[in-house]
Amino acid sequence: MRMSQSFIPTMRQDPGEAEVVSHRLMLRTGMIRKVAAGIYSYLPLGLRAIRKVENIIREEMNRAGAQEVLLPVLSPAELWQETGRWDFYGKELFRIRDRHERDFCLGPTHEEVITDLFRREVRSYRQLPLTMYQIQTKFRDEIRPRFGLMRGREFIMKDAYSFDQDETGAKHSYQGMYDAYCRIFTRTGLKFRPVEADTGLIGGISSHEFMVLANTGEELIVYDPSSQYAANVERAHLGPAESATPETHDMLEKVSTPNATSVEDVCTLLKVPLTRLVKTLLYQTGKKDITAILIRGDHQANEIKIQRFLGIHELNLATPDLVSQFTSAPLGFVGPIGLSNIRVLADYAVAAMDNFIVGGNEPDTHYLNANLNRDFRIDGSGDFRQAQAGDPSPITGNPMETARGIEVGHVFMLGTKYSEQMGATFLDAQGHSLPAIMGCYGIGVGRTVASAVEQNHDEKGICWPIPIAPFQIHIVTVSTSEQTQKVADQLYLDCCSQGLEVLMDDRNERGGVKFNDADLLGMPYQIVIGDKGLARNALEIKDRKSGQKTDVPLSQACQWIHDKINENS
RNA sequence: CGGGGCGUAGCGCAGCCCGGUAGCGCGCCUGCUUUGGGAGCAGGAUGUCGGAGGUUCAAAUCCUCUCGCCCCGACCA
Numbered sequence: 161m162r163m164s165q166s167f168i169p170t171m172r173q174d175p176g177e178a179e180v181v182s183h184r185l186m187l188r189t190g191m192i193r194k195v196a197a198g199i200y201s202y203l204p205l206g207l208r209a210i211r212k213v214e215n216i217i218r219e220e221m222n223r224a225g226a227q228e229v230l231l232p233v234l235s236p237a238e239l240w241q242e243t244g245r246w247d248f249y250g251k252e253l254f255r256i257r258d259r260h261e262r263d264f265c266l267g268p269t270h271e272e273v274i275t276d277l278f279r280r281e282v283r284s285y286r287q288l289p290l291t292m293y294q295i296q297t298k299f300r301d302e303i304r305p306r307f308g309l310m311r312g313r314e315f316i317m318k319d320a321y322s323f324d325q326d327e328t329g330a331k332h333s334y335q336g337m338y339d340a341y342c343r344i345f346t347r348t349g350l351k352f353r354p355v356e357a358d359t360g361l362i363g364g365i366s367s368h369e370f371m372v373l374a375n376t377g378e379e380l381i382v383y384d385p386s387s388q389y390a391a392n393v394e395r396a397h398l399g400p401a402e403s404a405t406p407e408t409h410d411m412l413e414k415v416s417t418p419n420a421t422s423v424e425d426v427c428t429l430l431k432v433p434l435t436r437l438v439k440t441l442l443y444q445t446g447k448k449d450i451t452a453i454l455i456r457g458d459h460q461a462n463e464i465k466i467q468r469f470l471g472i473h474e475l476n477l478a479t480p481d482l483v484s485q486f487t488s489a490p491l492g493f494v495g496p497i498g499l500s501n502i503r504v505l506a507d508y509a510v511a512a513m514d515n516f517i518v519g520g521n522e523p524d525t526h527y528l529n530a531n532l533n534r535d536f537r538i539d540g541s542g543d544f545r546q547a548q549a550g551d552p553s554p555i556t557g558n559p560m561e562t563a564r565g566i567e568v569g570h571v572f573m574l575g576t577k578y579s580e581q582m583g584a585t586f587l588d589a590q591g592h593s594l595p596a597i598m599g600c601y602g603i604g605v606g607r608t609v610a611s612a613v614e615q616n617h618d619e620k621g622i623c624w625p626i627p628i629a630p631f632q633i634h635i636v637t638v639s640t641s642e643q644t645q646k647v648a649d650q651l652y653l654d655c656c657s658q659g660l661e662v663l664m665d666d667r668n669e670r671g672g673v674k675f676n677d678a679d680l681l682g683m684p685y686q687i688v689i690g691d692k693g694l695a696r697n698a699l700e701i702k703d704r705k706s707g708q709k710t711d712v713p714l715s716q717a718c719q720w721i722h723d724k725i726n727e728n729s
Numbered sequence: 730c731g732g733g734g735c736g737u738a739g740c741g742c743a744g745c746c747c748g749g750u751a752g753c754g755c756g757c758c759u760g761c762u763u764u765g766g767g768a769g770c771a772g773g774a775u776g777u778c779g780g781a782g783g784u785u786c787a788a789a790u791c792c793u794c795u796c797g798c799c800c801c802g803a804c805c806a
Binding site: 169171172173174175176177178179194196197250252268269298300302303304306311315316317318319369370378463567568569570602603604605606607608636638639640668669670671672673674675676677679688690691692693700 | 730739740741742755756764765767768797799802804806
């Protein structure tokens with residue numbers, strides 16, 4: 161493609177609206193432009209990168225035996241009402257009413273539509289297993305769209321759905337997709353890590369997230385450097401903690417802690433580390449029912465784990481009103497000693513502590529040297545907190561480390577949640593009607609491209625991995641001489657005829673402008689053509705990522721780069 | 730939805746406190762000169778100052794209301 165005839169509106173300055181690297185660079189390089197919050201147009205360069213990722217996904221999905229379909233964006237409310245998600249999905253669902261006053265939504269995901277298709281068409285176990293996928297625009301009215309393509313309200317997603325007749329088959333399908341995902345993200349040239357994950361709104365049994373490691377990631381994961389174990393901090397299993405060397409239980413002591421309502425305040429005032437304190441969180445667990453959860457001062461409560469433990473679907477911190485109905489303490493001074501009529505549950509870490517500090521259940525008061533079973537009773541203990549750096553790995557027991565990640569893919573084992581609700585059944589060999597066992601599998605296409613930029617850039621611009629670069633080669637002519645033009649044109653045609661993807665900067669700009677744009681756009685190889693090089697019958701080829709420059713004889717340039725690209729992609 | 734910030738030329742910003750001519754840099758257009766790391770000179774175009782209402786002789790500036798966008802927290806590819 162000739163730049164003089166292309167629509168690649170680069171920007172010299174960083175746009176004020178973008179703070180995150182990928183967002184900034186994608187705007188500056190003219191890949192995308194914003195239309196409204198979380199809604200973007202893909203310009204020629206951006207679209208090329210997206211298509212590259214899509215093609216890799218398509219190849220690997222096909223290779224894994226999945227079949228491509230295209231489901232509608234618009235789907236009727238009835239399907240969503242069948243599974244309850246018309247209400248459950250809430251405000252995130254973009255809703256539309258047609259001229260006949262019928263309700264529709266813009267698909268945020270397609271379990272309902274695909275399950276409906278399945279139940280209408282599939283009758284026999286002989287038709288299973290079946291996996292279908294699509295690459296299509298999704299709509300979610302996100303609470304807070306941000307970071308350009310990272311979290312849009314309209315975004316391109318690959319979603320796949322598997323249907324199996326039994327657990328074994330389902331696991332096999334799941335593993336097939338898991339393996340395909342590993343190949344996809346390896347091929348895109350991203351540093352990624354599959355991690356155990358929570359199942360969230362979509363629901364289901366087990367799931368893995370594919371995380372691209374990047375400091376700007378919104379997700380926090382823990383991993384065990386000495387094994388393959390990695391998990392979202394929300395999901396990571398934490399077993400019962402071993403008690404440290406048992407301390408003698410000191411005398412319970414009431415101390416005055418005026419106005420110290422936060423964990424930090426109390427610890428500063430009493431000059432003790434956060435780890436000596438136990439916070440008492442009151443959660444509303446029913447209409448008129450609250451539960452106290454004890455968490456160590458430096459730990460974060462994990463509401464998903466608490467919900468799972470209690471078998472409930474909604475959990476909120478109790479309102480001050482409710483708190484005052486059950487305790488005599490103002491918020492910040494609630495403690496387990498003397499709490500009555502409330503279920504008290506302790507995180508495993510708390511269950512292993514001795515002589516800790518708790519709220520005094522009256523204003524401006526805390527207790528020192530509180531001890532379980534002596535000073536108060538609990539109704540149970542469990543895993544109620546988020547994992548953090550230093551927590552023991554469930555595999556080896558070694559301390560885990562944390563890293564930030566961007567979730568680019570997610571695989572779920574759904575089980576029969578949707579097939580049962582929607583009557584997606586088949587007849588097995590014995591003639592029994594059984595619900596299909598489902599899996600669902602997503603990849604954020606735009607997010608994958610953004611992640612690639614996040615992971616591959618320097619102060620001058622993007623450094624594209626070859627497999628997803630919009631172009632492989634960027635020819636920069638740096639002189640207006642007739643000879644330069646002629647050589648450049650010839651090289652451009654030669655490369656194109658060899659199937660190489662070439663962007664040629666034939667604009668009437670000065671060298672500096674072109675070099676800077678080439679570095680900004682970040683194609684893997686830059687070929688500089690100018691009188692200086694031609695005088696010695698050579699072209700200068702620069703590897704964008706390493707910055708290394710190589711003189712290549714004019715006659716071999718095309719072949720040289722062809723080989724280079726083959727060996728690196 | 731809560732908290733913080735911002736809307737002035739295509740982009741980045743100043744002007745606003747203290748009301749009175751709408752400005753700077755980059756980009757854009759024309760011409761000449763230049764052409765290996767964001768050129769020089771000369772000339773030029775571009776704004777309902779986010780929108781509505783109010784105060785005032787006079788509003789980018791003060792007041793009220795609105796809309797949009799960005800950032801921090803709960804959701805997710």
